[in-house]
Amino acid sequence: MGTPSRDSDPLEAAGAYGxxxxxELDRSRTVDASAVSADDVEAVLKDRNGTEPVLADTYxxxxxTPDVDYLVRLHARDLATAQExxxxxRTTPIGRCSELVDAFVGAIRDPVYLPQAPxxxxxxxxxxxxxxxxxEYAIVIPVRKTAEWWMLPPDDRLARMREHIEVSLPYLDRIRRQLYHASGLSEYEFVTYFETNDLEAFVDLYxxxxxxPEYRYVDEGPVVIGRPESPSTVVEKLTPLLAPP
Structure with missing residues (x-):
């Protein structure tokens, strides 16, 4: 699993961080809706004014997704840049009215098993x-492999991953995906990211x-599903949920 969602962008190539x-919006906060500007968000996420390049997507x-109102995905060659x-x-009006529910960090790396199956x-x-x-849709699923998986001989892991790849191939014209390696960076070992216009195909793939057999060694974290939208659209649609002063 390694096809980037924008394969021509170096920020989605091996060596980048996601x-x-x-x-979730803090609906108890009283906010003047006129003070919540999408321009502030666009300036932070899209208009970097020549600073270190960052790829930003909002959903x-x-x-x-329960208890999640929106998702921000950032790509940078340096994780500290994405953090900044x-x-x-978080200093923008909508950022100050939001609570961080969860965060996942991962590195894009060259495929491990695919080169062994030319x-x-x-x-x-x-x-x-x-x-x-x-x-139309993006889906994020953090996963970890069980201890039993890592105790398998390398050839056994390769055989099981070969079957994983074979099962996935018929869906790649309808489902785009990116794998992030997260071992040691979070409680999960991988963050899987999918984009699709065909949710039925995604259900069938899953x-x-x-x-x-490989799935028996997989433990999944919380699923986040959303619709890619511009930062201004996200702000526009969520601002009415904030309590007026």
Whole structure:
């Protein structure tokens, strides 16, 4: 699993870091809606004014993910840069009215198992995402492998991951994904990220993955599902939820 959502961007290539921050609005805060400006958010997340480059995406998750109203995904070559952008975001009006529910950190690395299966690597390389841009839905699932997985001989792990790749291939024209390595950076070992316009295909993919032996070694964390939206749209749709003064 390693196809980036924007494969031409170096911020989505090996060596980049991903920071996911899930927020819930503090509905008890009294705020003048006119003071909540999308311009402030755009300036932090999109207009970096020539500073260290950061790739920022925002997602509206309210109604799709319990206790999460929106998600921010940041990519940077240096994790400290992404951290600073998130800190700056928290100083904006909407940021000050939000509580951090969860955060996931991971590094993009070159594939581990796919190069050991060159026949499947060639097939995957030839498949391109054919959905509308931007995709309608994004799904984030942090996972960890059990201790039993890491005790398997390398050849056994490769055989099980080969089956994982084979099961995934028929869906790659409808589901785009990125894998982040998180061992030692959080309580999870991987953060899996998906984009799709076809949720039925995603459900089918996950059922197929659940049916193979490799899935017995997988423990999943909380699922976050949302719709990619511009920062201004997220602010516009969530501001009415804040209590008026």
């Amino acid at each position: 920071l996911f921050a899930a927020f 509206l998750t309210q109604g799709l 952008v998130l800190r700056e975001f 026949d499947l690597d060639a097939i995957e390389t030839a498949i391109s995402f054919e959905g509308a841009e931007p995709p 059922r197929d993955l659940e049916s193979i």
